Amino acid sequence: MQEPSSSLINTAAELLRNGGLVAFPTETVYGLGANASDPVAVRRIFAAKGRPADHPLIVHLHSPENLDFWAKDMTASAWRLAEHFWPGPLTLILKRRNAPLTVTGGQETVGIRIPDHPVALALLKAFDGGIAAPSANRFGRVSPTRAKHVRAELGDRVDLILEGGPCRVGVESTILSLVNDQPRLLRPGSISLSALQQVLGTEIITSASVGDIRAPGLLKSHYTPETRFEVHPIHDLKRRRDELAGSGIRTAVMFIGAEHREQPENPALTPCFMPDTPAEYARKLYAVLRLLDRAEFGVLLAESPPDTEAWQAVNDRLKRASCR
Numbered sequence: 001m002q003e004p005s006s007s008l009i010n011t012a013a014e015l016l017r018n019g020g021l022v023a024f025p026t027e028t029v030y031g032l033g034a035n036a037s038d039p040v041a042v043r044r045i046f047a048a049k050g051r052p053a054d055h056p057l058i059v060h061l062h063s064p065e066n067l068d069f070w071a072k073d074m075t076a077s078a079w080r081l082a083e084h085f086w087p088g089p090l091t092l093i094l095k096r097r098n099a100p101l102t103v104t105g106g107q108e109t110v111g112i113r114i115p116d117h118p119v120a121l122a123l124l125k126a127f128d129g130g131i132a133a134p135s136a137n138r139f140g141r142v143s144p145t146r147a148k149h150v151r152a153e154l155g156d157r158v159d160l161i162l163e164g165g166p167c168r169v170g171v172e173s174t175i176l177s178l179v180n181d182q183p184r185l186l187r188p189g190s191i192s193l194s195a196l197q198q199v200l201g202t203e204i205i206t207s208a209s210v211g212d213i214r215a216p217g218l219l220k221s222h223y224t225p226e227t228r229f230e231v232h233p234i235h236d237l238k239r240r241r242d243e244l245a246g247s248g249i250r251t252a253v254m255f256i257g258a259e260h261r262e263q264p265e266n267p268a269l270t271p272c273f274m275p276d277t278p279a280e281y282a283r284k285l286y287a288v289l290r291l292l293d294r295a296e297f298g299v300l301l302a303e304s305p306p307d308t309e310a311w312q313a314v315n316d317r318l319k320r321a322s323c324r
């Protein structure tokens, strides 16, 4: 993989200044970026993704210096989180100051994050402004973790795709809302609830009654492959596998670890073995789902991971991907 040269980064920044769309790598997933201060450019993001206009976008920055321009009322604890976790896979929902309503989906709050990826940071520095960017996939689909995923899904709808290799984290950022009295976890990610609570020193609400917050990451069905996808505990998984393969339905099974390498001989059956640590699993998940989704299986099955905090982000994505 060749990292973009500084002249390509400058070209990308110039494209953004001229209202273009630039896809770029972050440590979580690839983003589809536009100048956050240019509502016309931002509307192009919604069009390219087929995303409803009332779903807010995250504003990406390269330093917290200009945070006060985009958001207001940053509390001491918000600053503590920012200092501790940025650059990194944490999005803070704050009260809006100058972030355009096109970006915030008409809401008085704004999502901000400083990504931890050299290409994203180089682009943000060269552009020297906020870049509004959702994940670079069609609305409701699995997020891209490689440049080729963006090319396959959005191709000619983007002016430029910057290469940055496979994303290190692999699932989208943790989203924490700080606009109410008590902080609320809106989307689990690789930064865990307890890590956030430790830095904040206060409790975070998770069972969000999110009726008033428009966040597609919170829709029950999101991040979905096109193929039917089911997640089961190991015993049910094997039963379902045998049932499907027995009736000749082409079935892929995502096991966790190599423990279940012994598989019944059946031409309809394709086992695959996912990593047994949550970070490694998360890194691979979307790429594997994409691959299996294109391979014309009748059904995709996955073994459900343990119900522990370390697996929370993976469990969340598996649940949404299997929901229809």
Ligand code: TXA
Residues within 6 Å of the ligand: 026, 028, 029, 030, 031, 032, 055, 056, 057, 058, 089, 091, 093, 104, 107, 109, 110, 111, 113, 115, 133, 134, 135, 136, 171, 172, 173, 175, 186, 213, 214, 215, 216, 217, 218
């Ligand atoms: O890791 C990530 O967060 C990636 C990379 C590219 O930064 N971005 C990403 O963006 O996942 P997107 O748009 O696919 O998901 C962002 C989520 C959406 O569910 C959106 O509704 C929510 O953040 N969000 C953004 N601004 C918000 C706000 N003001 N209030 C509530 N939710 C917000």
Ligand code: MG
Residues within 6 Å of the ligand: 134, 135, 143
């Ligand atoms: Mg997304």
